[in-house]
Amino acid sequence: MQALLDTIASMDMPQDAQRLFHGRGGRYPGCEQWTLDAYPPVWVVTSFLPVEESELATLQTALQARWAQIAPGQPLNWVFQQRLEGRAETRLMAGSVPEPHVVTEAGAQYRVHVLKGQNHGLFxxxxxxxxxxxxxxxxxxxxxxxxxxxxxxxxxxxxxxxxxxxxxxxxxxxxxxxxxxxxxxxxxxxxxxxxxxxxxxxxxxxxxxxxxxxxxxxxxxxxxxxxxxxxxxxxxxxxxxxxxxxxxxxxxxxxxxxxxxxxxxxxxxxxxxxxxxxxxxxxxxxxxxxxxxxxxxxxxxxxxxxxxxxxxxxxxxxxxxxxxxx
CATH class of the missing domain: 3.40.50.150 (Vaccinia Virus protein VP39)
Structure with a gap:
């Protein structure tokens, strides 16, 4: 998980929806199961393998520490999704998700739904x-x-x-x-x-x-x-x-x-x-x-x-x- 934690420790405040970490590409040995996406103001962490609660606690600590640096005084919003055998289990880990939840990309606006399903509305x-x-x-x-x-x-x-x-x-x-x-x-x-x-x-x-x-x-x-x-x-x-x-x-x-x-x-x-x-x-x-x-x-x-x-x-x-x- 270290490469993912390193990405969290150095990430900046995102403006547009985007992926920040893509372990699925195989470039980070030992982190192939993980992805990290920004759907401002919400972070979405996804694992394609089972995860221990201790690992989620480690991610919580890392996200909270970096968020305190780049957005002091603002609440941390993050969602965890585990995908196994075509099924997805989604949990709101901290904060909240706007409703409606609208994100931007290159000046365009899109409605997304990060708490529902595997596809969040914008690929x-x-x-x-x-x-x-x-x-x-x-x-x-x-x-x-x-x-x-x-x-x-x-x-x-x-x-x-x-x-x-x-x-x-x-x-x-x-x-x-x-x-x-x-x-x-x-x-x-x-x-x-x-x-x-x-x-x-x-x-x-x-x-x-x-x-x-x-x-x-x-x-x-x-x-x-x-x-x-x-x-x-x-x-x-x-x-x-x-x-x-x-x-x-x-x-x-x-x-x-x-x-x-x-x-x-x-x-x-x-x-x-x-x-x-x-x-x-x-x-x-x-x-x-x-x-x-x-x-x-x-x-x-x-x-x-x-x-x-x-x-x-x-x-x-x-x-x-x-x-x-x-």
Missing amino acids: LDMAEGRRWVRKHLLAHPHPNGLRAPKVLNLFAYTCAFSVVALQAGARQVVNVDMSSGAIAIGQQNHRLNGLDTGASFLAHDIFTTWGKINRAGPYDLVIVDPPTHQKGSFVATKDYARLMRRLPDLLAPEGRALLCLNSPTLGLDFLQDQMRDLAPSLVFEQRVANPTVFADTNEDRSLKVLVYRAAPADAPATTAEVAKPV
Whole structure:
């Protein structure tokens, strides 16, 4: 636990939501089970192995000591979550959690819920993906000089990508997620940021909604950020291919696809090999770097965020492009 304690002893007052310690990346031997996140004004410590009460007491002492230095006179708020075999047990260890609990990232506001479930409303490892979307849309405000960009946000969750896209000048964002609860929080996130127009919200199963999705296209940016394995929703090993086949028809000329995969067992080749086979007209541009704190001793295990580009309007079609999605 020493590396985690060292991080606590030297951490500064956070302004934005962010991860401060990522033992899961394997860079701190003996601390692989631990993560430390800031959802101001609350700290969230997570363990992926059983923890003794004495260890929690040690963390309490360390957090209290550092908090007294960086925020003297203010109460310490921290939450502990233990995740075992797909289940999460969450405890409020000290202080309180605001309700509603709103955090910021790069000037945007998001509602989070750190006392409920494993997903807290904002995926901190996707911060650079959101930064890329903002930067890309600001740099390409009028595709082909004709209009503001249109964005498709698949597996939208609480619609953080949509908030960023609209702030960066997108004309329209279509958000699709089968969880009506997540979509409802996404709508709240838009209101928090004063975004009253431009977004639509479909609480539908993506694979039964292609008619509506296609009619709203084509899109200048398609974001695909699915779960790796969620029973009844999406299993990457069999379902990602179904999305890849549709990308060429969904994208406008020179549009981009942002493909995301957060699986320690499926590497970069899983995405790249299938894209070469199933969407050969799309050109790989780059892998978006993860936030530095999420560095992994094996980057193939970490979050993969890849950018692909569609061909220009005047590009000749290839034989492979004739195939239709199934």
